Amino acid sequence: MEDGYYAWMIVATALVLMMTTPALAFFYGGMTRTKSTLNMMMMSFTAMGVVGIVFVLWGWSMGWGADGIGNGNGKLIASPLDTFGLLHVSSSNFVFVLFQLTFAVITVALISGSIADRVKISSWIVFSVLWVTLVYVVVAHNVWGGGWFYSHFPNLDYAGGTVVHINAGVAGGVLALVLGRRVGWPKNPGKPHNVTLTMLGAGLLWFGWYGFNVGSIVFSAAGKDNPWDSIGNCKGDATCQFITQFTHETGVTFLNTTLATMAAMLAWLAVERLLRGKATSLGAASGVVAGLVAITPSCGSVNTLGALCVGAIAGAVCAVAIGLKYKMGLDDSLDVVGVHLTGGIIGALLIGFFGTLKSPQGIDGLFPSGGGGLFYGGNATLLWHQFLGVLFTVVWCGVVTLVIAFLIKVTIGWRVTKDAEVEGIDVNEHGESAYDWGSGVSTGGTLVGAHSGSLSLGGAARAEVQA
Secondary structure, eight states: OHHHHHHHHHHHHHHHHHIIIIIIHHHHHHHSOGGGHHHHHHHHHHHHHHHHHHIIIIIHHHHHOTTSTTOOTTOSSOOTTSSOTTTTOOGGGHHHHHHHHHHHHHHHHHHGGGGTTSBOHHHHHHHHHHHIIIIIHHHHHHHTSOOHHHHHSOOOOSSSIIIIIIHHHHHHHHHHHHHOOOTTTTTSOOOOSOHHHHHHHHHHHHHHHHHHHHGGGHHHHHTSOOOBOTTSOBSOHHHHHHHHHHHHHHHHHHHHHHHHHHHHHHHHHHHHHHHHSOOOHHHHHHHHHHHHHHHTTTTTTSOHHHHHHHHHHHHHHHHHHTTHHHHHTOOOTTOHIIIIIHHHHHHHHHHHHHOOTTSHHHHTTOSGGGOOOGGGTOOSHHHHHHHHHHHHHHHHHHHHHHHHHHHHHHTTOSBOOHHHHHHOHIIIIISOOSOOOSSSSOOOOOOOOSSBTTBOOOOOOOOOOOO
C-alpha cells in the first residue's frame, strides 16, 4: 500500500506538470492573437524552467522548512539560511517537494494570461524569479507550511484556491494595470484565433486537474506516521485506518472535482444563452476552468451537493465577471482576473457555507473550532477564517506584486515597442511565427472571435497577414 501511495503521488505530480505544458500553453495559445501564439506558449514554458529551479534552490526551504512539510515554526516566512534548498530533505520527501514544485510553476504561468501580446520575455523571466520568491512562497507558507497566519487564523485550502488561483488572479490584475492596455484595446480587443486549440487545452487541464486536487491528499498523508512495515503489512489497527481514509478521501475529491466542473460548464453556457443568445464552445471551455478553479480549495471539505452548488455558482458568476474588465478599463487579456480570482474567491468563501464535518477535512478535524459551514449547522467561524485567508492573500499578493511590477518597469522595462506589438511579438521576440501561410512573410493578426462584451463568445477568427 505504501508503494501504491507513492506511485499515485508520482502520477499526480506528472499530471500537474502537464497542466502547464501542454495544457495551459494550448489553452492560452488558442485564446490569443495569431501573431502572439508562440510568445504566449513560451511564457508557460519559461515559467516551468525558471520557477522549478528557484523552487528547488530556495523556494521549498523558505515555504515549508528544509526538514519536511509543515516545519515553518510559526514564522511569517521560514528562513532558507539554516539549511539551503534540498540538502537536508530525506529521499522519501522528494515526491512532496516535486509535487509542490508543479504548483508553483503553474501559478506563475497562469499570471501570463493577463499580459498577453505586450511583454518582453526577459522581463517575464525576471518577474517569475522575484514573484515566486516574495509572493508565492510566503502565501504557501502561511496556508500550507505552518506559517504565522495559519497558526493564528487556520483556513481551508485543499489544493490551491488561495495559494494558486487567487494569488495568480491578483497578480495578473496588478500587472495588467501597471503595464497598461494593448495597442488598440478595447476597440480591437484581440480575439481568440484558434478556439479548437483552446478547447483541447481545457480538456487537458480537466484531466490534469485530478492530479492537482486528488493528489493533494499529500498534505494529509505527510503528517501521519508510516502505517506499513517493511513488507507492506499494516503495523496495527490504528495506523491501518489511514488506508481506509486514503481511499475515501481520494474518492471524494475525485467525485467533487468532476461534478463541480460539469455544473460550472453548464451554468456558464446557460448564462451565455440567456444574456447573449448563444452557448459557445469557448464558453464551455471557460466554464470548465471556472469550475475547476472554484472546487480546488473546497473539494476536500464539501459533499456531493456542495460540489454541485460550488460549480454552478462559480460558472454563472465568472461568466458575468469576465465582462467587467471593459467597464473597468482593465486589459486583462485572457480573463485571469474574471476566472481565477473570481472563481478562487467563490470556492474559498463557499466553504464557509457548504463545509461539512462529514467531509475528509471535517473528519480530520481541520475545521476551525470544529464547526462546519452555515448550511450544515456551523457558526460563522469557518466563513470568517475563509474570508481572512482570502484577504491575506489579496493584500500580500497585491502589494508585493505592485512593488515588483514598478521596479521592473523603471529598470529593464516591461513592454515591447508599439511597432513590435503591432507587427507581432512572436516575430520580434522569438524570430518565429506560429503559422506558415505559404507566403514567406511574417504573420500578424487582428482576430475576431470570443470574450467580447460581457460574456465569452466563440466565433470565427480572421487573420490579417501583414506584409
